[in-house]
Amino acid sequence: MSSLDAIAVNTEVVTGNVEPLLHEVRHALKRLANGEDGTVIDLRSLPLAPGEEEQIEAALGQGEVRAELNALGPSLVQETSYPGVWLVTHRNAEQAVVGRFIEVTDMPELLKSQQADIEYGINRLENELKN
Amino acid sequence: MRKDQNLGEYLRAQGVSRRGFLKFCSATASLMALPPSAIAQVADALAKARRPSVIWLSFQECTGCTESLTRSHAPTVESLIFDAISLDYHHTLQAAAGHGAEAARMAAMEENSGEYILVVDGSIPVGNPAYSTIAGISNLDMLKETAANAFALVAVGTCAAFGGIPHANPNPTGAVSVSDIVTDKPIINVSGCPPIPVVITGVLAHFLTFGTIPELDALGRPAAFFGQNIHDRCYRRPFYERGQFAETFDDEGARKGWCLYKLGCKGPTTYNTCATLKWNEGTSFPIQSGHGCIGCSEPDFWDKGGFYNPISAGMWGSRDALLGAAAAGAALGVGSALAARARKKKAQAAEEA
Amino acid sequence: MNVEAMSLQDFRGKLEQLSEGIPGQDMSDEERVRRAKRAFMQKLNGHRAVDLDSCLQCGMCAEACHFYEATQNERYAPVYKYRPLRRFYRREMSPMRWFYRPFTRDITAADLKEWQHLVYDACTGCGRCDMICPMGIKISAAIRVVRHGLAAAGYVPPEMRVLRNEQRDQNTLFGVGAEQLKALVEKLGAQGISVPLDREQADVMLLTTAVEVLLFPDAFAATARILNKSGADWTIRSDVFEAANVGIITGDDPTMSLAIRRIVDKAKACGVKTVLMPESGHAYQTLRWEGATEMGGALPFETLSIPEFISGEVQAGRLNLKAQSNGASVTYHDPCRLSRKGGVMQQPRDVLAALGLDVRETPSNQRENYCCGGGCGEYVLSGAADLRQKAFEIKRREFEETGADAVVTGCANCRINLLIGAENSGWETPVTSLVETVAANLAD
């Protein structure tokens, strides 16, 4: 063997978790459509084979909204091709992924301006105006 | 962070927005293996959390656990947790040295009596306490002294949790685990050689968040991380079900990523979260990189008949002994038959006489 | 040809009176158990040990037993019939006797008494169970050992005991001795059938049985005619002619040996090459398949059953048979001791086929054949008459299924039992013997 690259390593394995996950998303969407609460799925809690996260991403596709926010490192909130299904990826300042969630909701909580931040903003604006 | 500040105030003061805080809470909940539905609860609790004092003692260990911890997802989320605690004593990480260091430990113990958390890595030699001392104090004495007024103990790594490698046969130092010494305090075992760094921080986060001991399994490990075995959550499990096994480390099966059971993988009897949390920021874990699980988070993993012996292979010694048993059985069979035949002959002779 | 014979009715009357006034064998219970155990011990060898250690207790043997099938009484399961032997083996002889002993009940005199019914009345030793056993256990051999134990313990049923004593002490059976045989030979001579009685030297020595002399003299006459026709150099000895062996039937070793020795000694004295056994299954089995071992060495003559002899003579061209063309059909009843215990199954069928008869097989035949219901001397036990009749009904159904005109068999014992069964149930299909069928169709 001349180099490690010469060893063909096949990592295209399946845990069989992708399809059940998509079904879970489907059920969550139905609940949402019926006016029930949204659902958050932590991708880190599922045993996934190498490449399966990408499969999920590909299966969900990309939708109309894509938002980036910068709070303790960048976070990407991407609506998938299925409205109401969002893929949220939190990264730290070093760009390392610290959390990955599928959120089934009409609007991810994180995109909304937060009450506390609004109050803090008011304070700040008032201070600005005073000066 | 000032001691009278709670975490919410501290983060706000650091300029972290509510969004940032929520993100931190999501990551923390995920870290503690809590369901996403618990994020709100985590946020509530964290905002009010007080800063606990932590004393970290290192005994018979290799510093691997600390290495693991410090190599965890650098700065942000986990570092925030570390910011949020007051690490008052840690050989490897503290700046103070010599008497100053010991004085810091004594001060922290006094100031936070009954409230501090004692983290231990490494096992304790009881065969001869002189095998491992710090500042002239034996590990045994230091542990007893420091544990006396602790709120709870966290045994980090398999050595502290179960005795680990120093405890392996023939255990020359008489190494024992923390729970062998301290019996009157809650102890959380965070086993692994080393433990997954986010599991260590996850346990601290739990303390920080709820100020309580997480739910533990029978071996005193947080059930959230050690509740399931590697095998059940392994992405190679389907190969096991189909009976597709790598027979050697370089055969077709190994290349195709088949199950490593036959190569001695201890996944089915090992409880840890490697298969889901993975290592190096979720990059991989041993099985994914082609080597079976060695069961490092289990007691006595070093003495389970070898890392490359399949679980189902017996640990029963030599074939010669079996042959011996066979020979002995045959001999007894011949003997009992001869005895029976002798009786028969005797009865016959008696009848003829 | 019709030789005057005792009627079946009279013979049945004789059987009923057989045990009248016979005292029981008095013995203390301890003595009975001791003797039974000693007999068990003597008979327990490696073969029996392997058999006893192999049993699965599957109970399939019950399905092979005509007595179980006829009554559905689970006590008649063959495996249960040798239970005392198994218990003894486990306690005293098994390699694991030390282990089994505390868990295995010792045998008692009460057990032995109980088993008398099971191994004499309810077992003809036909060995059909031997053929079904998935482990190949010779169940009938184990049951025979139990008979040995019971015989030693004085539990031979009185009818059999009378006959055994008679054979042992008088060398007669049913009172048939040299006088009776001579009388029969004279009668036959008057009918033109010559019987070379009491020759000092001969190639073939024919044996007969008391039952044949009394009840089936036609069969004896037929045998004589066949021998004469084949040109054999033969004789029958009035001092040793009895082929039956009540010793083996009862499980009494000394009597068995004695009866065999009488024949062997006489055959040796007469320089006989072949001992020809009459139509008696157990007699053939005893001399042919036990004789040499019992005598401790190979015998200087061969032992042939009638079907073997006839078939051999026909094949050698010394005996010619008339083939019938009237389409008559027969079914052959395999006597257990000739068929699965003797290996004589094809020859009688060949002979019947050579006679041009339409030979029909019963659903169970040859090695799986059902017992007549009263084999191996069991028919003499008056207490088991009902049981025998029930077993006979199975046999009768099998016969009826063939639709054959007649039943042919090669054993007088089977014949008696079939005739009694037929008489009791008003069944009218004739039951005849192979020799008589052959003798009626001899060609020149």
Add this chain to the structure above:
Amino acid sequence: MTLLDFASGPGMQWALWIFVFGVLWRLVGALFLLSRKDLTKPRQYNSVAAGLGAIISRSAPAHAFEKRILFQHVTGYVWHFALFISVLFFAPHILFFESVLGFGWPHLPNTIILITAIIATAVLITLLIRRATHPVQRFISNADDYISIFVVLIPLITGILAFAHVGGRYETLLAIHLLSVEVMLIWFPFGKLMHAIMTMPARYQAGTAFGRRGVKA
């Protein structure tokens, strides 16, 4: 020492020792009682062929018996095949045999093993019920018959539970499974499970005994 350590270490060691010791003890002890040589002149036959023939022929009942024992015949076959497949072709089992015998053989997919194990269990339970209810079997049965069924049934059930990770932690289930197998191994030479070994000599001797008389065993 954990339960699993005991079960897969000294427990298995002792169980195997007792198993091998007991099997040889009983087998040799029975054979060595010896039998008187049969001195009668046999018909033309080959004793080895007759003996081996019986080993095969006794695997199926003669036609005349078939109807009466059909249930036992069919269940017997299903039971033994399902058991042998489950025991001999499950990959972890083969690894165990390999560690004892020094060689292994190919295995079957686990789903097949699971099916055969469930079939084996179901059939064995059926046979247990039959033994407890069928007039003949019930009557002739003694403690050995029931013990022998239970010591085989329990490893099957615990094996399935361990495989499916149902009812406890895997290592506990595995340890119980191993211990139940050890109980079975220890009981084996003392009870009627021994038939598995005795079949061969018993059928062989029947084959030669019938063979010399010209009868197919």
